[in-house]
Amino acid sequence: MANVSLRGLTKRYDGGVVALNHLSIDVADGEFLVLVGPSGCGKSTALKMIAGLEDASEGEIAIGDEVVTDLAARDRDIAMIFQSYALYPHMTVFDNIAFPLQIARVPKAEIKERVAKVAKTLQLEPYLARRPGKLSGGQRQRVAMGRAIIRQPALFLMDEPLSNLDAKLRVQMRSEIATIQKRLNVTTIYVTHDQVEAMTMGDRVALLNGGVLQQIDTPTNIYNRPANTFVASFIGSPSMNLFRGRLVRQGAEATLHLGSQSLAVPSSILADAPDGEIIIGIRPEDLEDAALVPNHPVNQRLRSKVLITESLGSDQMVHFAMDAPMAKVADHDLLDDLVVAEGVGVCIGRFDARSTARPGDIVEVAVASDRIHIFDAATGLAIR
Amino acid sequence: MATLSPSASTLTRPARRSRSGSKGARKYAHLWFVLPGLLFFLAFMIYPALFALYVSTTGWTGLGNEFPFVGLDNFAKALTAPTFYRAASNNLIMFAVILIVQHTIGLFLAVQLNAKPRFMEFYRTVLFLPVIFSLVATGFIWTLMLSPHIGFINPVLKDLGLGFLAKNWLSDITWALPTVIFVQAWQGLGWAVIIYLSGLQNIPEEMTQAAEIDGASAWQTFWRITFPMLSPATTALTILTFIGTFRAFDVVYVLTGPIGSPAGRTDILGTLIYRTAFGAAGQSSADVRMSYAIAMSLIVFGGMAIISGVMIKLLRRREIEG
Amino acid sequence: MTAITQTPPRRRPSKKRSRLIAGIGRQFVLILVSIIVLIPMLYMVLASFKSVADFFGNPYGLPSIWNWDNYSRAWADAHVSITLPNTIIVTGAAVIGSTVLAALIAFGLSRKDKPFAIGLYTLFVAGLLVPVHMIILPLFFMLKALGLFGTLFALILPYIALGLPLGVLILTPLAATIPRDLISAAEVDGATQWQIFWRVVLPLLKPGIISVAILNGTWMWNEFFIPLIVAFTPQSQTMPVGIVSFIGTYSTEWGLVFASVVIATAPIVFAYLLITRQFQSGLTAGAVKG
Structure with missing residues (x-):
């Protein structure tokens, strides 16, 4: 040995x-x-x-x-x-x-x-x-x-x-x-x-x-x-959702801009992230149908159109549109932007089986914003 | 199990002793496996071949130690000698006839066997049997079978009342070469049968069945489907026959002797080179010249290499990509 | 649809009948060819029992007396008692030698990415094209210089070298198909290259080795030209040459000659009948590749 x-x-x-x-x-x-x-x-x-x-x-x-x-x-x-x-x-x-x-x-x-x-x-x-x-x-x-x-x-x-x-x-x-x-x-x-x-x-x-x-x-x-x-x-299935966004700080408040939407995030997860362009990562299980978590803060929600739902029995995978550019990882040191048709990116959330979201619906998505991952926009390295 | 010495974090640690030689030595280790065979090959193949190349440019007789340089004289002499062309054309006739026999009778018999008749194993075994016979044995058998008085063919013909067909097969000016060719064909037919048979057995049954369902007759199926699928077998057999007939020696040596009697009618390159090198009864010793013989064999070697290369290229072109 | 437009009612039986006729025709052809193949062989065996008088009086019938004397005389006078063991020793030693050497080479050259692998493979295979006529004379002088004349080594050593090209041609691609992982596994398990060869590679080359042994064994057993040039006494000759040299002295004693030919041919025919399939596939494998 x-x-x-x-x-x-x-x-x-x-x-x-x-x-x-x-x-x-x-x-x-x-x-x-x-x-x-x-x-x-x-x-x-x-x-x-x-x-x-x-x-x-x-x-x-x-x-x-x-x-x-x-x-x-x-x-x-x-x-x-x-x-x-x-x-x-x-x-x-x-x-x-x-x-x-x-x-x-x-x-x-x-x-x-x-x-x-x-x-x-x-x-x-x-x-x-x-x-x-x-x-x-x-x-x-x-x-x-x-x-x-x-x-x-x-x-x-x-x-x-x-x-x-x-x-x-x-x-x-x-x-x-x-x-x-x-x-x-x-x-x-x-x-x-x-x-x-x-x-x-x-x-x-x-x-x-x-x-x-x-x-x-x-x-x-x-x-x-x-x-x-x-x-x-690479780790996690489905993969972490990665989008390009902008970080804006106003005093103790921090806001992430994802396309036309914005999310309030606790400054604790931001560490020394600079204001401006960043990559935001959200795991599917950190997304939930807001209808099932009524107490979720309103400024930590996204609003989007459901594209597909896949039921797994215990829960369901809900694909919904995002107008922020997806950060597609093609190579370890090269980040390619992928914009799906008409500037629509796709985000996947793991919703509880009780969610009634159906394709075509507009849903409110609750984001566990204290679990958001932030990466450098140029190098893709984690900022924490 | 590896013994653990007190934990060391430095990178310069004692290297474990290698029992398998250094990295560089291992890269060439495979050559040790080649070496014994290579030594044999160099000694008994490459060296003699190179020596032959050298001798062919000299006037060496085969005796003594004189190697006067003559350049390409031996080659020029061979390429202008009528006996060389006579021998080569006999080889060519041999090749042509045997090729036709192989591709017709051989293929026909293979098709019969592929239909899986009763006793198929027996026929197969019998048809291939002559292939394993030595050419010397074959030569003796047919020398006696064909001998004018005591043999088999003539006495049988006579007793059947067909005595007028009896010939002095091996010493008749007209019949000697066809007879020699017949004996060679008799011995080599088994190759054709087995090679074609294995080719036929490799054709998937669905393919001929599909043709049948498409309404093709048995004849059409054979020529449109089966025969084209056999082209690898055709190629192999053609090359094999070419090399076999141009290297022939034993069978003629035993049947009609080293001078290719009668009157050189059965003389082929093998016997010509042999007696030029070693002499033969009924031949003047002035014609014996080792260096000349070697030059001829080099011409034959070169010619065969080129022709078989070209043949392979041409024949492969019509083969179906597998 | 077919019933109306095409098939006349009598077609089925007629098809059956034509198949029967084809079957009979097929048997007839095959029997005829078998007879053409077998008669000379049968004739050889019969002739080996005939006396001189029989050849004249009764050329193609059975011998009047079964003359075993031909065999005892072939054994002693035609030196078969010496040339038969010679042939066995020469063929056996040369087959083992060239097969083992070829298998070693095949293992050594089976990885194309190793230095010299492709060049050496090409060199060995090119040996197939070299006609014996071309190298026999230098070989003659070499063997003489080495003092091997009169010994069986004068045949065994060149046979081994001449057997290599076919062996390498058949075994190298076969060795290359052995999965690399298998060799790696043996390396990791602690085996030396030598152990890997004997314990892993050689057993997996077995089908190819049988082909090579049959292929080389057949020509070595039957080889006539090389011993004709380099072996002059019965003590160093194999059977085909022994018989031909002998016939010069006893040319009319056909019974004696054929007794020798039967003895020379019987072992290989028995081997063939014993493992017909391996002979057929082994010989054709070499022929098709060569």
Whole structure:
């Protein structure tokens, strides 16, 4: 078991493409760190570099107290679970799990004992004599787990291990992996593009985009205090509503102008935000049909036309028009304005199921304005 | 498990000892797997080939240590020698005839087998059987089968009252070459059947069924659907036949000897090069010149490489993109 | 609609009948061709039992006496007792050698992004075009200089080299289809490249290896030209050349010759009948690719 530290880890391909740009992270011993981000963000490259399957163009990797940057994968004392599971098709389940031990020339009797133990943990006992081709997706996933945990390595690396499973199995395996990791207490770096996995499994979540680390923090902090508009829009479903607006202060009063409408906001959330152009972020659950919260201050409401409603049973997603320009996050350092037809942006609110808002209605929307997020209009960085 | 030393926060930590060589060495590690084979290949293929190139520009006889430089004389001599063209044209006839046999009889038989008749496995096994026979065995079998008096063909013809058809097959000026070609075709037909058969089996049944539903007759279906779908098989077989017939040697050597009797009627490039290099009974030793033989084989090699390259290009053009 | 405008009532039975006729015709053609293929082979076997007198008196019938003597004489006089083991040793050693080397090369060159991979692959495959005629003479002098004349190595070593191009041609693309993750997994699991080759790559190349072994084994067993040039004594010859050299001395003893030919051919025919499918797919795989 060991801590891991990455220092300025960079991957540059021939032709100048930078897949990973100066990634520096410290992972504590026994920690479960999730690397998350959209496809092509560099998370898999980072994992492969930690594994020793790709060379680092720059930077340093240390596992435990040793620098392993230039070591081959086999010398790093790690175990890895691949998205494809990478089970050896010509070997039985037993041999697949035993492979790392056989390679390490562990005595036969001990191998047998350890495989039996792992197989019991993962409920693979009935399948030990089978080949991977004869197993279901979930069983294959367990065999891949078994091959990783049998070695008791210093570090687990997992590359989207659940993405080939169906939704129900994914939920089950999610908690199983988390449980096993906690019990073995082995440092784990887990790559996924699924924010639900990131939020539920990780002790901490590192969000990458375009090869650059956007934020690394606990899931709660990432959600509640996104460092920039990219993090804000990536985490959470539906995404945070991001609009360009103007901040105007008059003494202790502060007002946000969103298109033709305005919202009063408590100055506590504004910190040292400058007057003028800013980006305003509102999570859908911070919006509610004002008819259901009659006491909501009048100056913290928006008035808008409902475009679509989607009922989820427990609540409903209400899309309504906003005449403020949407701040669309296309790249980590480039904010594109997107104006929907006729200058109408779309805002999504998660309304209670009792709301009677229907498409075409004009509704009053209550905004929990103490939970509004404010970002710099030029850099997209959070102001708080 | 990794042993934990007291926590260190500095970046310069002891590097773990590598058992797999340095990063740079690992980049070229795959070449270790290539090396043993490459050594064999360099010693027994590349070196002799380069040496052949050198020798072809000398007047070396094959004996002694004299390598007088003669430039391209050997090549010029080969390209103006009537025997060279006679041999090449015999190869060409061989190629043409066998090609036609493969693409007609071979294809026909493959279609019959593809209809899955009874005993299909048996026929398939039998038709491919000659392919695994050595050309030497084939040559001997047919030498005896075709021998004028004690063989099989002539005595059978005689006993059927068809004695007038009996020939001195392998020493008859007219019949020697067709006979040699027949023996080669007999041996190679299995290729055509198996290659076409696997081509036919790769055609999805829905495709011919669709044509049938569209009202095409069996004949139309074959020419409009099946045959075009077989073009990869046609290409492979054509190239294979080309290389096979222009490299032929054994079968002629055994059937009609290294001088391609009678009167050079069955002489092909393989036998010509062989006896130019090593000599043969009934040939004056003045005609034996190693360097000349090597020059001829280089011409044949170059010609074959160019022609098969062109053929592949032309034939691939009509293949359907898969 | 079709019933009214087209189908006459008698069409169905007539179609059935025409199918029956086609089936009979098909069987007739196939039997005829099978006979043309099999008669010479049958004739070879019969001839191997015939005495000299039989050839003249009864050219195509059964032998008057089944003359096993031909076989014992082929074994001793025609040196089959020496050339048969030679052929087995040469073919076995060269097949194993060239297949293992080709598999190693295939693994080494399977990643196109590695230095020299494409260049070396092209070099090996280009060997397919080199005619034996061209290299046999330099080879002759080389083997002589190495002192390998008179030993089986004079055949085994060139055979291994000549077997490589087809092996590399078939196995390299196959090795390239092995998922990269599988190799990575083995690396992470602590395996050396060498262990990865033997424990992961080689087992997965098995179908290709069988093809390559059959392909090379067939020509090596039957090869005539190379031993004709470089092997002069029965002690260093394989069967095809042994038989041809022998016939120069005993040219009229056809029974003896055919007994030798039967012995030379039987092993490979048995192997073929045992695994017909692998032979057919293996040989055509090489032919179609080459």
